[in-house]
Amino acid sequence: MTTMTPVVLNKDSMIIAREQDVVPFRNRVKEHAVRIGMSLLNQTKLITGASELVRNMLKYGKGGIGMIEILSKGRDNGIRLIFADNGPGIPDIQKAMTDGFTTGKSMGLGLPGTKRLMNEFDIKSEVGKGTTITVIKWKNG
């Protein structure tokens, strides 16, 4: 039972090309979270994390695609978000995941903070190719 892989119940995606796409994407994530009955606290964590990753994609990755998947695993439901861009990639992932590290004169909290807000966090990046970040938030996680 421990190695059970989640089943994808529903998929949705949106192209993220400009700042005006941030709020609609976040609203879409929220709609799905409400539909599966996610608690208000988890909803807030999820949309805040989504906001961080969408903004990174716009600021550093020249935009990309945001995917939303509704997951079912045993008795729990959850939401998986995948952010994929074809931007410059991240040369040192470990550094980027450190609190306070930024190349954009910002707070450097987006990546490490989002990891803390989610149940699962995976980052893959290749310089010159792009970055893909996958996160999961369980309804009762």
Next chain:
Amino acid sequence: MKNEAIKIFQKKKSNILEKWMTLQLQDEGLREDLISNEDLRIQSEELLSSFISTLSDANIEHVSIDDFEAVKDILSSISISRAKQGYSPRETGNFVLTLKEALLNTLSEEMKDPEALYKQSMFINKIMDNFAINTFETFIKGREDVIYRQTDEITQISTPVIRVWDGILALPIIGTLDSARTQVVMESLLQEIVETGSNIAILDISGVPAVDSLVAQHLIKTVAATRLMGAECIISGIRPEIAQTVVHLGIDLSQIITKSTLASALKTAFTILKLEVNKKQIVKHH
């Protein structure tokens, strides 16, 4: 020019225009309130002339859409202006589709050989369908521009600065505090501080759905700017789920006075201004 269809189009140009106009005016959906027949004729004639003069033996057989840039430009500007004027997609699409009908109709009247007619009709179909797709794309883009403009307008109108007390300003923020919004909020806040000589500003974020690092940074900047003006800034309306999320993200708001409700922020403001609110004592006379 050896292509028969091109020769026919050149010869029958005014005829095609008449046919096209008739078809356009027949459409029940056409809104005469939005465009006069005269303007419609001018638009149509411009497009038809450009189209016919662009046609060549080469591009009619191997539809090379790049050759039709000029035609597409005219079409795009028509679609965009129609989108902004409130035309329906149907009306806009019909503009191209009725031209296709007029062209095909003319070909079938003029060409005797069925095989050649079929071949030429296919070429015209392909070019016109391409234009139709282009029309829809630009039409939608025109509509999107309208939406973006409205978003900007909402940003402007939804940031009122309220004078809640002598020396105390309140700013309810509803929606997302993006960069453009922050600029508007900050400008109107700082201006009101100067105009009213207020010492305290309360930024109420009850209506902000999420506080991510960008929003937090904007809040911090607004507080810093307010302090530079010699006033204090209190942030109120921080809901419990927002407070927890902010802490997990790792954002430090400890340098800012934060309150859960506008009422408690107002109380703090009174304390800072050394004001006291008391229940009136009712003195009983014997």
